[in-house]
Amino acid sequence: MVGRSGGVSRRNLIQYGALTIGAVAVGAPFMRTARAQASTFKVGVITSLSGENIFGGNLTRQGYDLWAEVMNEKGGVEVGGERFQIEMFYGDDQSNPATGADAAERLIVQEEVDVLFGPYTSGVTLAVQPICHKYGVPMISGSAESPNVWKAKPEFNFGMIPAVDTSSGKSVGVLADMSDPKARSIAVIGVNEPFSKETAEGFRAGAEDAGLEVLAYELVPSTADMTPTISKIAALNPDLVAVGGHEEALINVVKASKSLNFRPKGLIMHYGVTNPAFARELGADADGTSGIAVWLPSVPYEDEVFGTAKEYDERAHNRWGSHPDYTEAACSASGLVFADAAKRLGKKPPFSAEDKVALKDAIAETDITTFYGPVKFEKEGNHYHDNIQPVPVLIQIKDGVSVPVGPKDAAEAELTYPLPAWK
Amino acid sequence: MDLLLQTLLNGILIGGIIASFSIGFQLTFGVLHVIDFAVGAWVVLGGYLAYWMSTLLGVGGFVSLPVAFVVFGAIGYLIGPVIYRVRNSRYARPELMALALTFGLFTLLRGGALTLWGFNTRSVPTALSGESLMIGSVTVPLLRVVAFAFACAVAAALFLILYRTRYGLAIRATAENRHNAGLMGVDVQRLSANVYGLYAAVTGMAGVLMAAIYSVNPEIGLRYTLFAFFVAVLAGLGSVGGAILAALLFGIMESVVATYVGSSYSHLAIFATLYLVLLVSPRGILQRGL
Numbered sequence: 001m002v003g004r005s006g007g008v009s010r011r012n013l014i015q016y017g018a019l020t021i022g023a024v025a026v027g028a029p030f031m032r033t034a035r036a037q038a039s040t041f042k043v044g045v046i047t048s049l050s051g052e053n054i055f056g057g058n059l060t061r062q063g064y065d066l067w068a069e070v071m072n073e074k075g076g077v078e079v080g081g082e083r084f085q086i087e088m089f090y091g092d093d094q095s096n097p098a099t100g101a102d103a104a105e106r107l108i109v110q111e112e113v114d115v116l117f118g119p120y121t122s123g124v125t126l127a128v129q130p131i132c133h134k135y136g137v138p139m140i141s142g143s144a145e146s147p148n149v150w151k152a153k154p155e156f157n158f159g160m161i162p163a164v165d166t167s168s169g170k171s172v173g174v175l176a177d178m179s180d181p182k183a184r185s186i187a188v189i190g191v192n193e194p195f196s197k198e199t200a201e202g203f204r205a206g207a208e209d210a211g212l213e214v215l216a217y218e219l220v221p222s223t224a225d226m227t228p229t230i231s232k233i234a235a236l237n238p239d240l241v242a243v244g245g246h247e248e249a250l251i252n253v254v255k256a257s258k259s260l261n262f263r264p265k266g267l268i269m270h271y272g273v274t275n276p277a278f279a280r281e282l283g284a285d286a287d288g289t290s291g292i293a294v295w296l297p298s299v300p301y302e303d304e305v306f307g308t309a310k311e312y313d314e315r316a317h318n319r320w321g322s323h324p325d326y327t328e329a330a331c332s333a334s335g336l337v338f339a340d341a342a343k344r345l346g347k348k349p350p351f352s353a354e355d356k357v358a359l360k361d362a363i364a365e366t367d368i369t370t371f372y373g374p375v376k377f378e379k380e381g382n383h384y385h386d387n388i389q390p391v392p393v394l395i396q397i398k399d400g401v402s403v404p405v406g407p408k409d410a411a412e413a414e415l416t417y418p419l420p421a422w423k
Numbered sequence: 424m425d426l427l428l429q430t431l432l433n434g435i436l437i438g439g440i441i442a443s444f445s446i447g448f449q450l451t452f453g454v455l456h457v458i459d460f461a462v463g464a465w466v467v468l469g470g471y472l473a474y475w476m477s478t479l480l481g482v483g484g485f486v487s488l489p490v491a492f493v494v495f496g497a498i499g500y501l502i503g504p505v506i507y508r509v510r511n512s513r514y515a516r517p518e519l520m521a522l523a524l525t526f527g528l529f530t531l532l533r534g535g536a537l538t539l540w541g542f543n544t545r546s547v548p549t550a551l552s553g554e555s556l557m558i559g560s561v562t563v564p565l566l567r568v569v570a571f572a573f574a575c576a577v578a579a580a581l582f583l584i585l586y587r588t589r590y591g592l593a594i595r596a597t598a599e600n601r602h603n604a605g606l607m608g609v610d611v612q613r614l615s616a617n618v619y620g621l622y623a624a625v626t627g628m629a630g631v632l633m634a635a636i637y638s639v640n641p642e643i644g645l646r647y648t649l650f651a652f653f654v655a656v657l658a659g660l661g662s663v664g665g666a667i668l669a670a671l672l673f674g675i676m677e678s679v680v681a682t683y684v685g686s687s688y689s690h691l692a693i694f695a696t697l698y699l700v701l702l703v704s705p706r707g708i709l710q711r712g713l
Contacts, residue, residue, distance in 0.1 A: 050537075054542040055542045055640065057542075095642075192687050218687075219686060223649075225437045227564070228689075231682065248638055251546060251638045255638070258552075260555065261562050281543075
């Protein structure tokens with residue numbers, strides 16, 4: 001009786017349903033045509049917008065978004081004398097590689113993105129690579145630093161930041177070389193996840209190359225309390241301590257060290273020290289900590305979109321309320337690489353499957369200079385498709401600010417060594 | 424020998440830190456019969472309350488402790504009846520409904536924290552941050568001692584309430600059989616709201632200490648939920664006394680294994696122990712769990 005008293009009868013329901021399905025079926029080709037005539041580039045971003053890597057995930061998002069906003073202000077990406085706006089699509093990997101792979105597939109299949117910008121973590125990047133290969137969609141990674149990302153020679157993936165094995169080892173060597181009196185020993189701590197572990201391995205290899213005695217090499221779970229590890233290392237009394245991890249772990253290492261009244265002569269950490277949040281949260285306790293940067297606002301590079309590195313820094317600060325570190329900068333520069341490759345390719349959006357493969361080839365031939373520095377991807381070897389052009393700089397936090405202290409030709413201030421005892 | 428003493432001290436203090444947010448979790452299970460997955464979110468929000476007070480009012484973490492007690496006590500008192508209602512509903516499997524409710528609450532609070540405070544890791548200063556005391560060759564981190572003392576004080580207060588007051592008798596009676604307690608004149612619903620309020624207040628205070636000792640960000644709540652759940656299972660679900668013992672065991676094992684075997688094996692050893700305890704003594708190490 002429901003159908004006769006003002007509701008919907010079964011017959012009507014079937015009729016409406018059939019009409020709806022029919023409308024969708026008839027309209028679908030036109031919807032497809034609407035996309036076919038799109039005047040925007042669809043850019044998909046997979047990154048950690050939740051989960052344990054939410055901090056870094058949002059750094060990458062800020063970098064990618066800033067590029068899209070600035071490019072759109074300037075009219076968009078130029079192809080054949082015409083400009084096309086950029087539309088950003090996001091997939092949250094939830095700090096989980098498998099979820100990242102699913103998100104990439106959704107962006108490619110459902111959103112039909114023309115290009116992907118890569119995740120914050122190397123672990124998710126590795127999981128997304130096969131998806132890019134399967135669908136033939138190029139991905140530019142503005143954050144991944146693990147050497148493992150490039151060892152498998154990913155055909156469709158390109159990295160903006162030099163792999164950490166090229167930077168952490170060199171930096172610990174620079175620190176050892178500049179130390180006075182000369183450092184003789186080191187203890188290495190790494191959080192037990194792929195990137196941090198490889199950073200720690202890079203520190204260990206660099207230390208051995210620099211002739212330092214490695215007194216301890218500890219891998220700790222990301223959820224562990226740091227005091228047992230710090231106590232163990234304090235008992236060995238190394239000159240240097242090197243830590244591979246992300247911001248939360250690094251903050252906890254400094255806090256645990258201070259609570260146990262242990263301060264080595266030199267402390268180097270990666271990644272997170274270059275982010276202003278590290279110094280802000282630790283206050284004066286952050287001073288003296290060294291880190292690695294492949295970009296700083298003081299580098300002497302510029303481009304037509306962002307201007308100088310200093311101008312990029314100001315623009316990012318005005319937009320997000322914090323100064324960018326090298327990851328954020330590299331993510332913005334990823335957009336510049338895409339814009340340059342699309343311009344050289346000369347194809348208007350949307351890209352066909354063949355266009356996307358051709359875009360990949362165009363990205364591989366990139367040879368440009370941006371505010372971030374030179375960008376040119378390796379074509380063979382263990383760093384295949386990684387941009388190893390930027391030179392790592394050893395920074396040290398002084399009065400809450402990251403200052404380049406080495407190598408000597410890049411230094412803007414003297415390295416504080418040995419570090420004073422805790423106040 | 425010095426390293427061994429330092430290792431044991433580190434372990435005991437880690438145990439105290441974990442106990443500080445696990446005790447309330449146990450009490451809630453004992454009375455409401457709910458495994459409250461939101462425990463980690465209360466810890467996180469306690470940390471953020473202290474962070475807010477530190478940045479907006481310029482006060483240290485210790486001043487935030489009584490504020491956290493009042494604020495989270497009030498919030499818990501309001502939420503308690505909802506949880507009680509779901510747990511005692513006539514729908515099928517109310518225990519699973521309650522579990523889903525607290526998990527949803529956890530997700531909601533985590534999202535709220537992300538919206539309010541963003542994704543940055545934050546830290547809370549206190550008068551004792553980084554301060555330590557040397558006793559012989561052993562370094563005693565004072566802030567961790569405060570957390571340990573807090574856990575002991577909470578446990579002692581709970582024991583006094585539970586075993587030396589008529590109200591405690593009503594709580595224990597409700598934990599044992601809420602229908603019979605109701606027949607004896609206990610207002611079970613109100614008592615449940617009070618217990619949840621007390622639990623949220625104590626856990627929020629523990630969150631202040633967590634943010635001062637470590638740091639706080641919206642995502643670390645899950646870690647505290649897992650630790651509290653681990654301690655609860657090892658202790659025997661619902662056993663407050665067992666929670667302290669289990670937390671100390673957790674801390675000492677983590678410290679000893681990290682120092683003498685390797686940090687990467689510490690959690691492996693801890694969870695292997697949990698597995699063995701569940702096999703040998705499913706009601707927890709004191710055999711007092713539900």
